[in-house]
Amino acid sequence: MAADAALAAHKPQTPHVYLFTIAVRPALQGQGYGRRLLQPVLKACDRARLPAYLESSNPANNGFYGSLGFKVSGEIQIAPGAPPMTPMWRDER
Numbered sequence: 001m002a003a004d005a006a007l008a009a010h011k012p013q014t015p016h017v018y019l020f021t022i023a024v025r026p027a028l029q030g031q032g033y034g035r036r037l038l039q040p041v042l043k044a045c046d047r048a049r050l051p052a053y054l055e056s057s058n059p060a061n062n063g064f065y066g067s068l069g070f071k072v073s074g075e076i077q078i079a080p081g082a083p084p085m086t087p088m089w090r091d092e093r
Contacts, residue, residue, distance in 0.1 A: 019054040056086040
């Protein structure tokens with residue numbers, strides 16, 4: 001599948017924790033639930049001295065991930081005309 005190949009081409013080869021998906025109901029967004037979901041995972045990454053990687057499918061979320069220490073590491077075009085995904089990397093702290 002083209003999407004799998006596009007994602008695999010951008011996935012880091014160094015050891016890391018891959019954060020596959022997170023979602024908060026639209027009516028509850030902006031109330032801190034996403035941060036509360038991710039904080040224990042990121043603390044575990046830091047204890048294990050592992051960076052974290054994710055692909056953001058919504059550019060509106062990039063600022064949120066940035067506030068957690070993630071940095072944009074490129075752009076993934078899944079298919080012509082499809083919105084791009086944003087790979088993001090967070091070094092361990």
